[in-house]
Amino acid sequence: MIVARLNERLEVEGKTDIAVDTVGAGKGEIVIVTTGSAGRRAGTLQNSVVDASIVGIVDTVETDGQVEV
Amino acid sequence: MIVARLNERLEVEGKTDIAVDTVGAGKGEIVIVTTGSAGRRAGTLQNSVVDASIVGIVDTVETDGQVEV
Amino acid sequence: MIVARLNERLEVEGKTDIAVDTVGAGKGEIVIVTTGSAGRRAGTLQNSVVDASIVGIVDTVETDGQVEV
């Protein structure tokens, strides 16, 4: 799945990456991506070649007391 | 918890990230974030999918003999 | 093999890298590259000094419902 990095205002920054979806995220959802060796600790990826996994779906982001999602 | 990278003058640089708080940091505090496999060595995160943890709260920063915080 | 990073519109971004090809990718094909310790989990590279491997060839990329390749 293609993921794009967001900044703290939830705007898309330039960089995109490929991550394995372990939680069933839909298109356009805000997700948490874990990288490096941690990416293989999600689900059943222990011995895979994965270096990035989607491990959570974000419901709400609060910045300076203001809920943005 | 959303963390922003600071430079040596404690100004916010562009990049923000998500880190697990293992020390009970408050909003707006300056913290030390450890990344990669080290992020799973904090607290009880050993087998988690975490790739970044807040492991300390900064009391004082001294640059060129000048205390900034 | 020299690989170049693509963005979500499949345009070449600036950075190139060297990766071991474990799947027999041809010149000009779009591939998936895994980095870090995951790079050594591909094929027979377990004890090698590899830090990046080509682990897949991309057939189709779909962005916002639009097939690009």
Add this chain to the structure above:
Amino acid sequence: MIVARLNERLEVEGKTDIAVDTVGAGKGEIVIVTTGSAGRRAGTLQNSVVDASIVGIVDTVETDGQVEV
């Protein structure tokens, strides 16, 4: 300890970081910093949450046959 990245002409580049000093480096000295899991191989940091350590102090830098320090 706060460390700043230098380029090959020993000029400070933008990025600064925090590293554990394992060799007793003084303020203003040029040091070698190791990052990632290697940072925990210095001194007694094996089970710590450290992701960057100062592991050496640089005496001399020679670029194109010219000694700069």
Add this chain to the structure above:
Amino acid sequence: MIVARLNERLEVEGKTDIAVDTVGAGKGEIVIVTTGSAGRRAGTLQNSVVDASIVGIVDTVETDGQVEV
């Protein structure tokens, strides 16, 4: 040894780094550098604090069928 990152046209990009030479590379040679935990798999570096090693010397680079070195 100080190494500089090259792009696909073998031009020097901005970033330089320090790497342990395990193959006896000479000054000005084009080398392959492996980083992260892979850097400790070269030669006898297994338990060292190394995070980047020179693991090969490049004889020929071919881009789009054109030999550049």
